[in-house]
Amino acid sequence: MADESVPELTPKARRILESASKLFYEKGIHAVGVDTVALDAGVTKKTLYERFGSKDGLVMEYLKDRDRRWRAFRDKKLASAGHSRAEQLSAAFDASASWSKASGGKGCSMVNAHAEFSDRSHPVFAVIAEQKREMLDLFRRILATDGQADERLVEAIMLLHEGALVADGIGIGTDPFDVGRDVALEMLKHPG
Structure with a gap:
């Protein structure tokens, strides 16, 4: 944001x-x-x-407020985790799983909003896209070694995370966040 x-x-x-x-x-x-x-x-x-x-103004504030609360929740989980890339990556997936469960399992509010506001010129779309860019930046920071991160690995892990959000919201799979985390950790061990 x-x-x-x-x-x-x-x-x-x-x-x-x-x-x-x-x-x-x-x-x-x-x-x-x-x-x-x-x-x-x-x-x-x-x-x-x-x-x-306007209603759009209310929708944007709803999404911004939800994002602020999500970031505070997530950042608390990350701060209490170990500092290695694997520990931080695990904490990010675990935070999403905990947040989803506490929120009632209806899925990611940003993904849900995108289903209703897919026009890229709409101001609500900008709020949604900014939250997703921030998550991509989070994975980039977690995966950075000497200030650099493998961009393909960052994007692949972001896709695993987003897939887990969608699968969890739909209710498919046994535990999408655990699966996403485990695959992300394997990718971290064996990049490329």
């Missing part, structure tokens, strides 16, 4: 965002209207629009 600062939200705006987060994740963004979000948050539509400008 370009702007990593946490916006100052009024109590009503916080309630709106919490309601939107719950409803958008559980039911889908296009399936939930602003009337439903306002009713769930106990505010008027006017208040919702005053705080977020």
Whole structure:
């Protein structure tokens, strides 16, 4: 995310965002209207629009907020793991598995949002793409040796991670994050 600062939200705006987060994740963004979000948050539509400008503004803040919370969760897991590339890589996959389980297993909010906002010119798409670029950068940092990382290995591990997110959200496979992690660790041992 370009702007990593946490916006100052009024109590009503916080309630709106919490309601939107719950409803958008559980039911889908296009399936939930602003009337439903306002009713769930106990505010008027006017208040919702005053705080977020539009439904797209609310959607972007929902995704940014979810990304901020994900990064804090993930970074805590990474900080408590060992410092080797294998330990950090394992921690990244394990953090995603834990986050997914705690979130209810509906899949990655960014992947889900992309299914609804695939137009690359839409402002919501930019938020989604930035979160995925940040994950790619995370794997690049983890895999860097002497400041350099094998880009094909970075991309391959990112694809394993994204595949695990999608498979877990759909409910296929026995444990997609374990499989993805194990394959990533094998690739780390035997690159190329």
